[in-house]
Amino acid sequence: MVAHSRLPLLVLLSLLTVVSAHNITDILAADPQYSDFNNFLTQTRLADEINTRQTITVLVLNNAAFSAVADKHPLSVVKNLLSLHILLDYFDNTKLHQITNGTTLSTTLYQTTGTANGNVGSVNITDLKGGKVGFGSAASGSKLDSTYTKSVKQIPYNISVIEISAPIIAPGILAAPPPSADLNITALIEKAGCKTFASLISTNGLVKTFQSTADKGLTIFAPNDEAFKARGVPDLSKLTNAEVVSLLQYHATAKYLPVGSLKTTKDAINTLASNGAGKYDFTVSSAGDSLTIHTGVDSSRIADTVLDSTPLSIYSVDNVLLPPELFATSPSPAPAPEPASSPSPSSAPTPAEAPSPLPASPPAPAGDTPAGSPADAPSSAAERSTSAGKSSGVHVKASAVLTVTVTALSALLISTTFM
Template sequence: MGVLHLLFLTLSLTTMSTKAHNITQILSPFPDYTTFNNLLTQTKLADEINSRRTITVLVVNNVAISDLATKNPLSAIKTALSLLVLLDYFDGAKLHQLSGGAATTTTLYQTTGRAEGNLGFVNITDLKGGKVGFGSAVPGSASDSAYKKEVKKIPYNISVLEVTEPIMATGILSSSASDMNITAGLEKAGCKTFAALITSTGVAKLFQVAADKGLTVFAPSDEAFRAPNAPDLSKLTNADVVSILQYHALASYSPIGTLKTAKGPIITMATNGAGKFDLTVTTAGDEVTLETGVDSSRIASTLIDSTPLCIFTVDNVLLPPELFGKAPLPAPAAEPVMSPSHAPVVSSPSKAQFLRRLRRRCSLRLRHLWNLRRKVRRRNRVRQRTARRTVKSAPAPRNSRRLSKPYSPRQRRLLSPFSCPKSFISHQFFFSHLEFVLFFS
């Protein structure tokens, strides 16, 4: 019973650890965190949190976060909130059991690739009097944010803790990139061909206008345009080239966490009444792949992730099926029909040839049966002579009265006239000869 109980406990913990969570649903019953919950949704951080496991979210009540929410753009708010998402599991008990009374942990902001130095790390310190403080790992930063209480926890999956105020660091609110030049950023990231195309076709202006409300761009690298399967844009019309470029953008802010949780087709900026021009996202671990129906491309890196703008680099040029649909399979080639004049003529044997072949076969069969009969008769005569010699040379039994049978079974079998299949050979010979005679009569 003890082993079964331990097995059941292990399975229960495994089920709990793999259970999916939803941070917005966890915070929805608490009215004190309404502003914080809304900001997670607007910045798409909720999707990133839901796609991860073993995570800790430090929440702040409506009063403490009001200054951050009202005095800063959404991109800066997302950066500040990313420091409140710890990529490790901490609950109330673990905070008071830190080795050495302090620990440094990684935050979600560190995964963006824009954190300089220790800006993407947070120090956790077990202070005197049972208090726990949180502060930026940047040298000189104070642990001003203090732990208040546990809000919700799913053991070893997600823990939600309330802290007194957001974690701030020098320069954290000035790292906005929403007003950057898109083409300049693409050229710097090695996407010069894509940047030149959107500039020459006027698509860059559309991207710049859409970036104010939300824009996601999948920029192919220069190597992608030189790949063997890359399209020859010189053979396409200007409208088709514009459709391909718009096919690489979404009119919404969709960071990597949102793409991981996306279900169903995603509408692109090329979508119109003439075609769907949509994409499908597949996820394998941390790798995200875009499927078009014609080809696929892996998201290689995140160039910009600053609300409401997100730019990714992809390995291949995305080919919409509306322009590069799969060619139908070729029909099977029809078999050539030969005219009667060219058809091969199969000559049938004449009656005389047929009779000659049949006579020869019958003659060979009769000869074979006759030779077989002669061999059997010769072998039978040898056996009979051997049996007679054996009987004559055998000594007489001591008590002849008790001997009821003068010969042994072997001797009787050798002396028997039916020891070889004479009758069988004779019958075969007779019926074969009869068949031959009847056929030619």
């Protein structure tokens, strides 16, 4: 009976373990020698992406090793370099020394950008002789120029942060992409199947606004051509020029928001239209890898990433985003009650017979508003000590479903305990 009563408690504890999450910024903040690496993760918004991943390994570099490369290149290049040091798998000291056949290729966050050709977005991890583990680009002919130095932090099997001796350099990764001023935003949007939106921003003089804003940070949500054909889309010809401009500005924000940032943003997002009357903002919700924009009038799924090049992001969306300031329906005013005619003295009823006053007409219903390499690798024991000795970067979250589950299990625990 005692063993039986412990079962719900064990299940409850295991559920609470599942909802633990990580924060790479907090983890690295515990050691000043990683401050440069940590600061660039924040500037490039890669920290947001790391924090949304359930299984991840960060190959961190100390300030001396990282600044030797980062100081020579623009932020867009540094972001690509950092992305190559973020593995989409879990590797700790034990796993690094138990690699099947002694070598493996691991996909990185750089591979998900769509700019990595072949194996350029992967990292070669090889268990070398003498207890060392080497790291290098998976591209053909690349050398293992970096080695495993030590463990920094592990939350099995959620996140592992390990230090390596030198940056991993893939072919072409240090080549700077064209600056935002040289990008043809209209052409990029047209190529993504958003020709109507591209035409509208061109004819209404917004291309220059987008281009000048992109240098400091810009994210565009471009409705595809089918979105303008959908039922319920307002007739733009009935809007004033100022209203059309506000509608188009509502589809952009003066911030660089890659996918990871959109997933973690909880506050309302201001748009380029927010400088006018009204808030002109919207919110974003996420469910797994799916992102949805909510305006207060309608909602739209973010369909695809057209461009992610710091500090510019462009996405295609399934619906035209309708701001409440332009398209929310106002409640109809209630009609005033009709004045009662004064009765003649001869026909006035006696006080006892006086009828009750006529009720006012009910209000009209409200309008609908839709809502250098070490000789030996660190020991496993040292790694376990490091992991156990630090608790920074760990947060606990619970969803509504988990709350219900935990409540039910708690009730079951109480009932079984007293049986």
